[in-house]
Amino acid sequence: MASRWxxxxxxxxxxxxxRSLGSGCPGRAGPSGPRAAAAAADVTRAQVSYxxxxxxxxxxxxxxxxISRFHHTTPAACCCSKTRSGERYTDPFKLxxxxxxxxxxxxxxxxxxxxTELKEMSEYYFDGKGKAFRPIIVVLMARACNxxxxxxxxxxxSQRTIALIAEMIHTASLVHDDVxxxxxxxxxxxxxxxxxxxKKAVLAGDLIxxxxxxxxxxxxxxxxxxxxxxxxxxxxxxxxxxxxxKENENERFAHYLEKTFKKTASLIANSxxxxxxxxxxxxxxxxxxxxxxxxxxxxxQLIDDVLxxxxxSDQMGKxxxxxxxxxxxxxxxxFACQQxxxxxxxxxxxxxxxxxxxxARQYVLQSDGVQQTTYLAQRYSHEAVRExxxxxxxxxxxxxxxxxxxxxxRDK
Amino acid sequence: xxxxxxxxxxxxYFGASAPPRRLWWSPSLxxxxxxxxxxxxxxxxxxxxxxxxxxxxxxxxxxxSFMSLRCLLSDELSNIAMQVRKLVGTQHPLLTTARGLxxxxxxxLQLRGLVVLLISKAAGPSSVDAxxxxxxxxxxxxxxxxxxxxxxxxxxxxxxxxxxxxNLNELQSTDGxxxxxxxxxKIAILSGDFLLANACNGLALLQNTKVVELLASAxxxxxxxxxHENSTSAKENRITDDIGISTWKEQTFLxxxxxxxKSCQAAMELAKHDAEVQDMAFxxxxxxxxxxxINSDLQPFIKEKTxxxxxxxxxxxxxxxxxxxxxxxxxxxxxxxxxxxGRLDYAKLMCFSCHKGQSGxxxxxxxxxxxxxxxxxxxxxxxxxxx
Numbered sequence: 001m002a003s004r005w006x007x008x009x010x011x012x013x014x015x016x017x018x019r020s021l022g023s024g025c026p027g028r029a030g031p032s033g034p035r036a037a038a039a040a041a042d043v044t045r046a047q048v049s050y051x052x053x054x055x056x057x058x059x060x061x062x063x064x065x066x067i068s069r070f071h072h073t074t075p076a077a078c079c080c081s082k083t084r085s086g087e088r089y090t091d092p093f094k095l096x097x098x099x100x101x102x103x104x105x106x107x108x109x110x111x112x113x114x115x116t117e118l119k120e121m122s123e124y125y126f127d128g129k130g131k132a133f134r135p136i137i138v139v140l141m142a143r144a145c146n147x148x149x150x151x152x153x154x155x156x157x158s159q160r161t162i163a164l165i166a167e168m169i170h171t172a173s174l175v176h177d178d179v180x181x182x183x184x185x186x187x188x189x190x191x192x193x194x195x196x197x198x199k200k201a202v203l204a205g206d207l208i209x210x211x212x213x214x215x216x217x218x219x220x221x222x223x224x225x226x227x228x229x230x231x232x233x234x235x236x237x238x239x240x241x242x243x244x245x246k247e248n249e250n251e252r253f254a255h256y257l258e259k260t261f262k263k264t265a266s267l268i269a270n271s272x273x274x275x276x277x278x279x280x281x282x283x284x285x286x287x288x289x290x291x292x293x294x295x296x297x298x299x300x301q302l303i304d305d306v307l308x309x310x311x312x313s314d315q316m317g318k319x320x321x322x323x324x325x326x327x328x329x330x331x332x333x334x335f336a337c338q339q340x341x342x343x344x345x346x347x348x349x350x351x352x353x354x355x356x357x358x359x360a361r362q363y364v365l366q367s368d369g370v371q372q373t374t375y376l377a378q379r380y381s382h383e384a385v386r387e388x389x390x391x392x393x394x395x396x397x398x399x400x401x402x403x404x405x406x407x408x409x410r411d412k
Numbered sequence: 413x414x415x416x417x418x419x420x421x422x423x424x425y426f427g428a429s430a431p432p433r434r435l436w437w438s439p440s441l442x443x444x445x446x447x448x449x450x451x452x453x454x455x456x457x458x459x460x461x462x463x464x465x466x467x468x469x470x471x472x473x474x475x476x477s478f479m480s481l482r483c484l485l486s487d488e489l490s491n492i493a494m495q496v497r498k499l500v501g502t503q504h505p506l507l508t509t510a511r512g513l514x515x516x517x518x519x520x521l522q523l524r525g526l527v528v529l530l531i532s533k534a535a536g537p538s539s540v541d542a543x544x545x546x547x548x549x550x551x552x553x554x555x556x557x558x559x560x561x562x563x564x565x566x567x568x569x570x571x572x573x574x575x576x577x578x579n580l581n582e583l584q585s586t587d588g589x590x591x592x593x594x595x596x597x598k599i600a601i602l603s604g605d606f607l608l609a610n611a612c613n614g615l616a617l618l619q620n621t622k623v624v625e626l627l628a629s630a631x632x633x634x635x636x637x638x639x640h641e642n643s644t645s646a647k648e649n650r651i652t653d654d655i656g657i658s659t660w661k662e663q664t665f666l667x668x669x670x671x672x673x674k675s676c677q678a679a680m681e682l683a684k685h686d687a688e689v690q691d692m693a694f695x696x697x698x699x700x701x702x703x704x705x706i707n708s709d710l711q712p713f714i715k716e717k718t719x720x721x722x723x724x725x726x727x728x729x730x731x732x733x734x735x736x737x738x739x740x741x742x743x744x745x746x747x748x749x750x751x752x753x754g755r756l757d758y759a760k761l762m763c764f765s766c767h768k769g770q771s772g773x774x775x776x777x778x779x780x781x782x783x784x785x786x787x788x789x790x791x792x793x794x795x796x797x798x799x
Contacts, residue, residue: 113632113636114636115636115639115640118635118636118639176601176605179577179597179601180597180598180601180602182580182594197579197580197581197582198577198578198579198580198597199577199578199579199642200639200642202574202577202601202604203574203635203638203639203642206571206574206604206608206631206635207632207635207636209608209631210628210629210631210632210635211632213612213615213624213628213631214625214628214629214632216624216628217621217622217624217625217628218621218625219621220621221621222616222619222620222621225615225616225621225624226616226617229609229612229613229615229616230613230616232608232609232612232613233609233610233612233613235605235609236602236605236606236609239602239605240602240606243495243598243602
């Protein structure tokens with residue numbers, strides 16, 4: 001964890017203030033406490049109309065306390081954590097991958113068809129180089145729920161299949177999104193549409209989706225099928241939400257959060273719910289899993305939107321300011337617009353005039369848009385931790401807690 | 413002329429044996445036959461086709477047109493119709509697809525849904541498994557079967573829309589501004605995905621995992637079929653594929669047969685019919701769709717040559733048969749002979765395929781015949797099993 005912190009310091013240009021409350025960072029712990037708390041309270045008051053989708057914590061001070069608590073992630077600073085079990089700290093990715101060995105081979109088996117080129121296109125992103133973030137969350141959640149229910153240390157085959165399905169649905173939507181956005185690179189390589197053309201790329205996406213549906217049908221559980229088909233609909237609706245726009249500022253933010261939920265969080269939330277349904281009959285647990293996934297998903301996307309402004313393109317694997325270039329007004333932009341009302345016109349015309357993209361970027365970097373979006377992401381992340389902490393302690397539960405923090409601190 | 417008389421005459425016209433005897437007719441079976449027989453009588457007027465379709469629609473209880481469009485037109489959030497309107501004046505294929513969907517033409521695109529409904533009614537409730545007795549039934553068809561018919565149409569329309577995507581790097585200046593094509597692609601992808609999402613949701617509501625699996629595999633087949641079509645049409649039909657008729661059959665099964673076949677099977681599954689009936693329904697759907705395709709392939713060859721602008725797909729059934737008969741080299745030579753200044757003279761090419769050996773033309777007629785008789789036989793089995 002310490003090495004990661006060093007990377008923040010020496011890596012890209014900007015880091016939010018709150019991140020530097022790590023144990024190794026000098027001079028940030030005590031004095032900034034009250035100031036940041038006051039800022040948090042201000043933000044809360046000003047943004048309360050925007051935050052109606054977030055279950056807010058009741059006062060600002062516990063927020064500050066919990067931020068410092070959860071950023072003490074090195075083993076030495078474990079003292080304040082009551083929820084942590086006595087087990088040694090492990091990397092959640094390593095923990096999750098134990099169950100996901102052969103994930104990509106199994107996905108390729110689902111895509112086994114006779115047409116060579118189509119198969120090649122469909123397998124293109126299942127090369128093992130993606131983050132596999134969603135499958136990891138799914139298997140960790142599966143274990144956490146199984147342990148909570150009856151201390152079972154197994155993962156059911158159908159639960160593992162959900163991990164596959166989640167990754168396939170995600171990839172299918174990526175393939176289509178790249179065609180819609182005329183993207184030319186992703187994950188450090190050319191997109192499917194750039195290499196094979198748009199017509200075939202769309203069919204490849206359809207193929208992956210149909211393979212995912214077949215795998216879903218084979219789980220044999222109609223509840224799970226209903227849960228995951230909801231995701232497919234949400235993904236499309238999210239794209240449509242992105243097509244449209246709202247004139248009213250307040251509506252814009254709610255619109256943005258709804259789109260964020262549908263496009264990103266719905267898949268994670270519903271996959272978590274699906275594995276919990278398979279592992280445990282208690283509806284309370286299903287709701288916990290769903291809320292965890294939802295909050296982590298939204299936090300994930302918010303940080304993604306921040307990174308679009310703050311990181312450099314080598315690290316991300318895809319070009320930055322991508323959202324602005326597509327005419328999308330994300331979190332940082334919406335917050336910046338409060339300080340610089342002249343951005344309103346640019347937002348309404350979707351940054352279509354020459355020079356709009358650069359000007360908007362400048363405004364955002366000058367304002368506290370990035371900071372506020374990060375703060376919002378933190379709140380979602382803490383909410384996720386609060387939910388998952390209701391489950392019985394286990395290494396996987398701890399891993400999920402860590403993951404929701406990693407979501408905030410990643411740099412690509 | 414009544415349907416039965418028509419059926420008695422039909423085989424005689426083609427020089428084949430009499431149709432099989434039947435124990436009992438149901439009106440829906442009649443209509444199925446009429447739909448089938450119309451396929452062979454391509455000289456039948458559009459009015460007759462419309463008559464057949466309206467009879468069928470009466471049997472199933474409501475007009476089946478616009479089945480798959482309801483969700484597109486009523487959904488506020490998506491408002492796809494509004495987006496498609498922005499494409500008016502451009503040359504994006506989506507506009508043509510949209511027009512074709514709304515215009516009630518001879519190529520009735522709602523065929524699949526109608527067939528699924530008819531076969532559901534023809535098969536009736538299962539005599540073996542009585543667990544469906546509590547299901548909702550209107551005009552002899554369960555509501556889940558109606559839902560399935562709609563899902564079938566949704567899947568078909570979705571892929572129809574996705575077929576209309578344009579490769580941006582192949583655009584010519586005559587295609588219009590790049591921006592229009594990009595926007596058209598975007599709307600086409602989203603509309604298709606929206607239809608597929610609705611289909612998936614509908615499938616989930618049926619609460620039957622076997623049906624979900626069937627339709628998902630049908631979708632997979634359909635995607636592969638469309639992929640093959642695209643691969644050939646990408647070369648603008650100038651050069652034909654080196655395929656024989658059996659490969660053609662496989663590819664056409666994927667692109668046309670699979671969806672209808674598996675939907676019919678799924679409709680039987682919903683009514684809890686046994687494996688034999690399901691298989692019969694599958695065969696029926698498959699051959700129905702195949703003969704439909706063969707029939708449309710035949711059209712340019714048997715219509716009276718009144719139009720000057722005659723073109724046909726160089727990968728259609730008659731041409732493939734012709735190529736198989738002649739051998740690839742000779743066929744390529746013929747294409748070369750028919751080309752003038754880089755443009756293909758289709759009329760000349762047609763003379764080649766029709767006269768030299770008569771192979772293409774009659775071969776395809778035989779296939780239609782075989783298709784139809786397979787249909788008759790299967791239906792008889794299906795019907796006798798149900799009763």
